[in-house]
Amino acid sequence: MRLQEMRKLVQLRGATLDPTARRLGACYDVADLRRAARRRIPRPVFDYVDGAADEEIAVGANVAAFRSWRFLPRVLAGVASASTAAPVLDASLPVPFLLGPAGYTRMLHPDGEAGAARAALRHGVPYTLSTMASTGIEELRSAVAPVASGADLWFQLYLTRNRAQAFDLVARAADSGYTTLVLTLDTIVAGNRIRDLRNGLSIPPALTLSTVASVAGKPAYWYHLLAGPALDYANFAGGAPTTVMKTADFFDADLNWSDVADLRSRWAGRLLLKGPVGPADARRALELGVDGVQLSNHGGRQLDRTVAPVDLIAPVREAVGPSFTVLVDSGVRHGSDVAVALALGADAAVLGRAYLYGLMAGGEAGVDRVLDLLTAQFRSTMQFLGMNSVAELRKHGRDLLTRGADK
Numbered sequence: 001m002r003l004q005e006m007r008k009l010v011q012l013r014g015a016t017l018d019p020t021a022r023r024l025g026a027c028y029d030v031a032d033l034r035r036a037a038r039r040r041i042p043r044p045v046f047d048y049v050d051g052a053a054d055e056e057i058a059v060g061a062n063v064a065a066f067r068s069w070r071f072l073p074r075v076l077a078g079v080a081s082a083s084t085a086a087p088v089l090d091a092s093l094p095v096p097f098l099l100g101p102a103g104y105t106r107m108l109h110p111d112g113e114a115g116a117a118r119a120a121l122r123h124g125v126p127y128t129l130s131t132m133a134s135t136g137i138e139e140l141r142s143a144v145a146p147v148a149s150g151a152d153l154w155f156q157l158y159l160t161r162n163r164a165q166a167f168d169l170v171a172r173a174a175d176s177g178y179t180t181l182v183l184t185l186d187t188i189v190a191g192n193r194i195r196d197l198r199n200g201l202s203i204p205p206a207l208t209l210s211t212v213a214s215v216a217g218k219p220a221y222w223y224h225l226l227a228g229p230a231l232d233y234a235n236f237a238g239g240a241p242t243t244v245m246k247t248a249d250f251f252d253a254d255l256n257w258s259d260v261a262d263l264r265s266r267w268a269g270r271l272l273l274k275g276p277v278g279p280a281d282a283r284r285a286l287e288l289g290v291d292g293v294q295l296s297n298h299g300g301r302q303l304d305r306t307v308a309p310v311d312l313i314a315p316v317r318e319a320v321g322p323s324f325t326v327l328v329d330s331g332v333r334h335g336s337d338v339a340v341a342l343a344l345g346a347d348a349a350v351l352g353r354a355y356l357y358g359l360m361a362g363g364e365a366g367v368d369r370v371l372d373l374l375t376a377q378f379r380s381t382m383q384f385l386g387m388n389s390v391a392e393l394r395k396h397g398r399d400l401l402t403r404g405a406d407k
């Protein structure tokens with residue numbers, strides 16, 4: 001065969017020169033991004049994200065619980081112009097998912113919280129800043145301003161033992177125009193993160209004898225880390241370096257319902273409770289004037305073996321009625337997981353590791369990639385299900401699902 005003839009058969013794609021774009025372009029789902037992240041990132045840092053508490057039973061069970069549902073599609077529904085837009089609290093989001101809080105995100109990639117937030121806002125969805133973030137409340141607000149001045153930023157609160165310090169964060173979030181406060185309930189004592197203990201992970205990561213070995217393997221990571229601004233818990237000025245386990249000293253094991261009532265009276269914006277909230281607790285939150293719950297077991301990072309949050313959606317929805325906001329996180333890895341969450345009665349899903357893998361694999365562009373992939377997956381799942389709108393998906397909900405035989 002002559003070269004001329006061969007060229008008709010073989011289409012040569014132009015090579016992408018930017019290595020990040022090339023790496024991300026070769027990732028077609030969250031599992032690919034996780035693998036790309038593992039290749040790039042030193043083991044202790046990758047394990048900080050990928051690992052969970054104790055025997056790591058819950059983290060796998062969360063993912064399995066989403067995947068245990070099978071779809072019963074409606075056919076011939078004419079879905080060419082299906083819309084993925086969804087009402088969440090008082091906003092209309094282009095897709096029913098958003099980014100949840102993660103502590104110390106700049107350790108994963110120098111783009112950190114600002115990069116993740118810019119990617120979220122570019123996709124029109126809220127970003128939640130963690131109390132334990134490596135970018136400050138005000139700093140993040142300025143960092144996203146070039147993308148969208150009306151950006152919807154949420155703030156995740158740990159009611160720390162030092163209440164004056166916590167209330168100061170709440171006031172700063174209000175002053176900086178954060179719309180929604182997410183109070184995390186399941187960090188009253190430290191999660192027993194075995195991988196972090198074994199790796200001796202410290203905050204900021206230190207070049208100890210055991211980590212020096214990883215420098216040779218991951219030079220780009222260490223170059224960027226050492227060249228960038230110093231890492232710290234940016235919301236607490238002057239914080240001393242610490243271990244991940246020691247950060248638990250901040251937290252308050254006496255947290256109780258009167259704290260929620262107190263917080264409600266201090267915060268005029270939207271208030272959500274994040275944790276393994278069952279039907280009775282969700283009802284109590286509603287009665288206290290809380291706006292919604294984010295069903296979560298912290299991705300299995302706190303109490304291992306906590307029920308998979310996706311299994312709480314239906315009983316909680318039943319207890320709180322249709323208008324109370326119900327979000328779910330822990331185990332969302334695919335647009336189909338989002339569809340399952342909505343079909344079971346959630347308003348939206350919240351991403352954790354799914355976007356953190358993208359961030360580790362390629363910074364802000366990696367988070368963009370995750371959001372693009374999940375958007376496309378969610379849209380095609382809706383279309384395959386024969387649903388033209390999120391309202392329809394929620395209305396037909398349980399008729400579209402059956403438990404898989406392998407459950």
Ligand SMILES: Cc1cc2nc3c(=O)[nH]c(=O)nc-3n(C[C@H](O)[C@H](O)[C@H](O)COP(=O)(O)O)c2cc1C
Pocket residue numbers: 048049050059062100101102103130131132133156184274296297298299300301329330331332351352353354356
């Ligand atoms: C590296 C990492 C850091 C996290 N930091 C926080 C945090 O500071 N505050 C919080 O409420 N949740 C935190 N979470 C929990 C997430 O917000 C979310 O609940 C969890 O990641 C969901 O599980 P999934 O990642 O398996 O989907 C963190 C999760 C990870 C993976």
